[in-house]
Amino acid sequence: MAHDENCVFCKIIKGEIPSAKVFENEDVYAFLDIGQVTKGHTLVIPKDHQPNIFELKEETAAKLFSVVPTIARAVRDTFNPVGLNLLNNNGEAAMQTVFHYHVHIIPRYGKGDGYG
Numbered sequence: 001m002a003h004d005e006n007c008v009f010c011k012i013i014k015g016e017i018p019s020a021k022v023f024e025n026e027d028v029y030a031f032l033d034i035g036q037v038t039k040g041h042t043l044v045i046p047k048d049h050q051p052n053i054f055e056l057k058e059e060t061a062a063k064l065f066s067v068v069p070t071i072a073r074a075v076r077d078t079f080n081p082v083g084l085n086l087l088n089n090n091g092e093a094a095m096q097t098v099f100h101y102h103v104h105i106i107p108r109y110g111k112g113d114g115y116g
């Protein structure tokens, strides 16, 4: 499994940086974003370090997206949003700031929830 010792998300997977876990299996980890754009904002990451979608292996993508609905339902059941956005930034020009592939789960609470 690829690992980058300078990567903040690899450090989170190893437990070197604390995080609020939402879901974990052998290949995928999900945790609350430190910058909560809305309540319950969650990041889903593969444990295998791959910088972004341009380098993401098909197998890694399959493993990650196979559990996204389960994580989305867990977020819904915990935070009771009325909708939810999935977001994935790839490249600095697209506002990617952490270069370990991740999908944002952004719960939505209707007009005035402060996002978008």
Ligand code: 5GP
Pocket: 008, 017, 019, 020, 031, 032, 033, 034, 035, 036, 043, 088, 089, 095, 096, 097, 098, 099
């Ligand atoms: P990006 O802009 O790359 O799509 O998203 C990176 C996300 O990672 C940001 O929303 C940011 O708040 C989050 N983030 C960065 N460092 C940490 C951290 O140490 N812990 C957690 N929980 N989230 C982080």
Ligand code: ZN
Pocket: 003, 004, 007, 008, 009, 010, 011, 049, 050, 099, 100
């Ligand atoms: Zn990483």
